Amino acid sequence: METETLLLNMGPVHPSTHGVLRFKLRMDGEIIRDCQIVVGYLHRGTEKFGEMKTYLQFIPYTDRLDYIAAMPNNYAYVKAVEELAGIEVPQRAEYIRVLVMELNRIVNHLVFMGSLLLDLGASTMIMYGFRERENALQLYESLCGARMTFNYIRPGGVREDLPDGFIPKLNEFIKDMEKRIVDYEELVNGNEIFLMRTKNIGVISAEEAINYGMTGPSMRGSGVDHDIRKLEPYSIYQDLDFRACMRREGDSYARYLVRVDEMRESLHILKQIVDTLPEGKTINQRYSFAPNTGAPSAVTSYFPRIFTPPEGEVYSRIEAPKGELGFFVASDGTTKPYRVKIRSPSFCNLVALPKMVVGLKIPDLIAAFGTIDIVLGDVDR
Amino acid sequence: MNPAEELKYLLPNSVVSVGVQTNKPLAVIRKEDFLKVAEKVKELGFDNLSVITGVDRVDRIEVIYNLFSYKKKQNLALKVILDHRSPEVDSVISIWKVADWLERETYDLVGVKFNGHPDLKRILLPEGWNGHPLRKDYDMNTEQFVTIGEDGEDIVSTDGSNLLRRK
Numbered sequence A: 001m002e003t004e005t006l007l008l009n010m011g012p013v014h015p016s017t018h019g020v021l022r023f024k025l026r027m028d029g030e031i032i033r034d035c036q037i038v039v040g041y042l043h044r045g046t047e048k049f050g051e052m053k054t055y056l057q058f059i060p061y062t063d064r065l066d067y068i069a070a071m072p073n074n075y076a077y078v079k080a081v082e083e084l085a086g087i088e089v090p091q092r093a094e095y096i097r098v099l100v101m102e103l104n105r106i107v108n109h110l111v112f113m114g115s116l117l118l119d120l121g122a123s124t125m126i127m128y129g130f131r132e133r134e135n136a137l138q139l140y141e142s143l144c145g146a147r148m149t150f151n152y153i154r155p156g157g158v159r160e161d162l163p164d165g166f167i168p169k170l171n172e173f174i175k176d177m178e179k180r181i182v183d184y185e186e187l188v189n190g191n192e193i194f195l196m197r198t199k200n201i202g203v204i205s206a207e208e209a210i211n212y213g214m215t216g217p218s219m220r221g222s223g224v225d226h227d228i229r230k231l232e233p234y235s236i237y238q239d240l241d242f243r244a245c246m247r248r249e250g251d252s253y254a255r256y257l258v259r260v261d262e263m264r265e266s267l268h269i270l271k272q273i274v275d276t277l278p279e280g281k282t283i284n285q286r287y288s289f290a291p292n293t294g295a296p297s298a299v300t301s302y303f304p305r306i307f308t309p310p311e312g313e314v315y316s317r318i319e320a321p322k323g324e325l326g327f328f329v330a331s332d333g334t335t336k337p338y339r340v341k342i343r344s345p346s347f348c349n350l351v352a353l354p355k356m357v358v359g360l361k362i363p364d365l366i367a368a369f370g371t372i373d374i375v376l377g378d379v380d381r
Numbered sequence B: 001m002n003p004a005e006e007l008k009y010l011l012p013n014s015v016v017s018v019g020v021q022t023n024k025p026l027a028v029i030r031k032e033d034f035l036k037v038a039e040k041v042k043e044l045g046f047d048n049l050s051v052i053t054g055v056d057r058v059d060r061i062e063v064i065y066n067l068f069s070y071k072k073k074q075n076l077a078l079k080v081i082l083d084h085r086s087p088e089v090d091s092v093i094s095i096w097k098v099a100d101w102l103e104r105e106t107y108d109l110v111g112v113k114f115n116g117h118p119d120l121k122r123i124l125l126p127e128g129w130n131g132h133p134l135r136k137d138y139d140m141n142t143e144q145f146v147t148i149g150e151d152g153e154d155i156v157s158t159d160g161s162n163l164l165r166r167k
Helices: A046-052 A059-063 A071-085 A091-119 A124-144 A166-188 A192-198 A206-211 A216-220 A252-276 A345-350 A353-357 A362-372 A376-380 B003-010 B031-043 B099-110
Strands: A005-010 A022-028 A031-038 A312-320 A323-331 A337-343 B015-020 B025-029 B048-056 B060-069 B074-083 B088-090 B113-115 B145-148 B154-157
Touching (some): A031 A353, A046 A059, A046 A337, A071 A312, A091 A124, A091 A362, A166 A252, A192 A362, A206 A216, A216 A345, A252 A362, A312 B048, A345 A376, A345 B099, B003 B025, B003 B074, B031 B088, B048 B099, B099 B113
Parallel strands (some): B025 B074, B088 B113
Antiparallel strands (some): A005 A022, A022 A031, B015 B025
16 A cells, blocks of 8 residues: 655654754655754753853753753863863762762663663652652762752862761662562562563664663663673772673663663662771862861862862763763863853763664554663753 | 874874873874874774863864773863864864763864864854853943744843833
8 A cells, every 4th residue: 555754843842852853854655764853942051151150050950951950060071171171089989989970870770770661661660769769869969059950060079078867768668679679670670561562672782872872771782791880990989899781682672671680789889888988078179179177078178169170171971870971171270161062971872863763663662761771951952 | 002192193294293191191283184183083092082172272282182091091181272263173063972071062062163063053052142251352231132932932132121021
């Protein structure tokens, strides 16, 4: 039977686009023949703000990129500034940083699981995911007063030390999560409908994934185990025991499984940090602007508000929950960055989506798109 | 020998100089030969194009490519220096597909033209936007408003008087 091609507009306001994203689809019956992605509806000019604010003032703006998991954003920017200026970080601060970032990875993957299952028509998982996420957010609240936009990591260390009772509560969270992950797997992994919706959907090979700039768990679903924490260990990752999770199939189901495995690995890292957390300062005292009264962490920030790194350029990247998050910072020796460029994982991972979905149906687009796991704040910046 | 020096050895006429970009080897490339060099770099195993950054240096425009090789676990940064009045360089979309969006973004925000890109249009800002925001001479004082036209297209104007705005 002959059919006409139909142009179908999906979004920018659509529950399955996780924000404001628009697909322009060319449909042949039910089959997607061409998919164009229109982004930019949430563009706030973060990079321009970077040029207008001082080094310290820009940190809260990074919180608003990937707002599901903001700690890695803080850290990626701060790491770039530290590399540029050659700032050393006390060991305890590095441990706390990795602790909060791995906790954020769990939070991110919980939201990922919840929203993916919700998109596919199962509403239980998001309730469970948000229940566990709430415990983690309360930990963050006790740590820095904010639940999602932290502004916690500073050049030279972290803003404050862990509050009293943080570690026992974290231990409780870890113990709870270990049982919960088993529950999730029982709920989701063998589910017939879920398997039909995700297996062999949105398949991409390893070479293509790399060529299309995919990184993070989305790429590791395609049979490569490239993880920046392993390739170029930063912070204290070289001292920690963990593996880069990987699946071979390259389909949506594989990308989902990688993230479940990653939650386990993150819990494993958290347990190691709890066991080996060293005592000491949480910020490099050389950059202290407040008089040192001897009281530990009495002042919220030891870092000077006016700070001039030497002239130079740096590109520094980390393994954020969604993939490679990099900051390019150019300094001209003044108090503000000359140029800040954000390489966001969501933006680059989206490039591969049209490649994955051509020839599939619209419900499959939802599954493939859901397992790439993007946040529009991170795409549009 | 780091990758930048290796590149200089292989293509002495195309590589202007080698240096460092804070602990990453950097090679400055002649803009006319950029596509040829990029092909060579891919052959050397640099399969991951991390990011393309355009920097407005007032008298010139620099475009910086950060690459990583998963096979060799090496970093390499390439830099081309372009004329400020008409910044143009060859597109590398045929080598790394991710360059599609990265180049469109650089075109959108910095105003670098990538020759050979099949669909070089704005990506984050609407078509019709005036100026490239990350240029240093971008006019920050003129407000621009975006409305939706009858066919769903974006209409940019500097007149916001007919929009609903809080007084």
